[in-house]
Amino acid sequence: MSEFPVSPATRHWHSAAPLALELGQHLPGYTLGYRTWGQLSAAGDNAVIVCHALTGSADAAEWWEPLFGAGKAIDPQRDFIVCSNALGSCYGSTGPASPHPDGGHWGTRFPKLTIRDQVRAQMALADALGIRRIKLVIGGSMGGLQTLEWALLDPQRVESIAVIAASARHSAWCISWSEAQRLSLRADPKFRGGDYPREDAPHAGLGAARAIAMATYRSPASLDDRYGRANGASVFDVHAKLPDDFAVRGWMQHHAENFVRRFDANCYLALIDAMDQHDVGHGRGGVDAALSSIRQPALIVAISSDGLYPPAEQELLCESIPGAHFLEINSRHGHDGFLIDAAAMERSIAQFRGVAATPGHGARFINAAEVATYAG
Numbered sequence: 001m002s003e004f005p006v007s008p009a010t011r012h013w014h015s016a017a018p019l020a021l022e023l024g025q026h027l028p029g030y031t032l033g034y035r036t037w038g039q040l041s042a043a044g045d046n047a048v049i050v051c052h053a054l055t056g057s058a059d060a061a062e063w064w065e066p067l068f069g070a071g072k073a074i075d076p077q078r079d080f081i082v083c084s085n086a087l088g089s090c091y092g093s094t095g096p097a098s099p100h101p102d103g104g105h106w107g108t109r110f111p112k113l114t115i116r117d118q119v120r121a122q123m124a125l126a127d128a129l130g131i132r133r134i135k136l137v138i139g140g141s142m143g144g145l146q147t148l149e150w151a152l153l154d155p156q157r158v159e160s161i162a163v164i165a166a167s168a169r170h171s172a173w174c175i176s177w178s179e180a181q182r183l184s185l186r187a188d189p190k191f192r193g194g195d196y197p198r199e200d201a202p203h204a205g206l207g208a209a210r211a212i213a214m215a216t217y218r219s220p221a222s223l224d225d226r227y228g229r230a231n232g233a234s235v236f237d238v239h240a241k242l243p244d245d246f247a248v249r250g251w252m253q254h255h256a257e258n259f260v261r262r263f264d265a266n267c268y269l270a271l272i273d274a275m276d277q278h279d280v281g282h283g284r285g286g287v288d289a290a291l292s293s294i295r296q297p298a299l300i301v302a303i304s305s306d307g308l309y310p311p312a313e314q315e316l317l318c319e320s321i322p323g324a325h326f327l328e329i330n331s332r333h334g335h336d337g338f339l340i341d342a343a344a345m346e347r348s349i350a351q352f353r354g355v356a357a358t359p360g361h362g363a364r365f366i367n368a369a370e371v372a373t374y375a376g
């Protein structure tokens, strides 16, 4: 069982069958922590799969609360909703922090994963739950990368996808930020090449990596609104003792300190490595060939201020996936807008699913043909 904060509602499914991994190794059985909401229909055809972001968990109804509920885009009265913790993470699923079959933890023995491996594990869980048709796969950020792979790996079962704040392949920009985080983590002498004792983990390095990531998840306007000099005294932390105790420093330190209590360093590396490997075109004749083979209705959502996966990357997805719809959320919060401003896309997702008439407030909803002329 995980020492990290797994909600009591999380259930655990164990596969005794090994998982052959894309990069050549295998897992000799694995566990996925997962949660469900609603009832699976007798025909097994009303599933919705929710895929979480890098540090998320199976608790989708909590971190994506604005999308969930009666009459909402994701409705437990209509849908059988499944969210599983990603393989490689530490909220109930097998990852580097999990026990190794031969004793101790997997740690540096954990094999290299890809986004496709994570999705294949989720597909096996869907099989075990008796799911025959999936009405929608939806996810943001890492969850969006998984959603694209779901469409390509399980085309017979997946009926539609909603891909949010994601890209066809990880950009050099994203990979460079991952590397800055790896360098910070590895610079902590307590990291010890990944073979750190559980009770003396590299918290300084992991916290620094999270602080770097937090800046990339927001936008200049978002941080300035909250902590900028125009806000006068609020530029300084409420607990400021020194003239340079800027509030934004306090915010970053707070996130760094919180994160090391809820995440494992090797799991973090496993997940960012998997994200950096992401390329839907790999082994499929290139990005355009892969995307143009997607036959399911697709909703591609961009966050207007996302500097990490900028809207141009979602426009590219939309241009290559036949008939895809492009939606831009007006959010000042950058990449994290898909969490912080989730309410702004709820009606549009409902409309895409055919359960609401209008796209709602705070979002533009345009057809693929219009993307070429879309000026932001």
Ligand SMILES: CC(=O)SCCNC(=O)CCNC(=O)[C@H](O)C(C)(C)COP(=O)(O)OP(=O)(O)OC[C@H]1O[C@@H](n2cnc3c(N)ncnc32)[C@H](O)[C@@H]1OP(=O)(O)O
Residues within 6 Å of the ligand: 005, 006, 053, 055, 056, 057, 059, 063, 091, 237, 238, 246, 247, 248, 249, 250, 251, 254, 255, 258, 262, 336, 339, 340
């Ligand atoms: C088991 C799990 O937790 S995993 C499942 C949930 N987590 C996820 O899905 C991961 C993704 N989540 C996130 O990245 C974030 O939580 C978000 C994006 C959803 C929410 O972001 P926001 O609500 O905007 O929070 P924000 O980044 O402003 O941080 C607020 C925190 O910073 C603190 N803070 C803000 N300014 C300062 C400051 N100057 N000094 C110190 N602390 C500060 C606040 O007190 C608050 O603390 P709290 O979270 O302990 O209550």
Ligand SMILES: N[C@@H](CCO)C(=O)O
Residues within 6 Å of the ligand: 053, 054, 055, 056, 141, 142, 217, 336
């Ligand atoms: N803030 C989110 C988004 C990362 O893409 C997370 O930590 O999972």
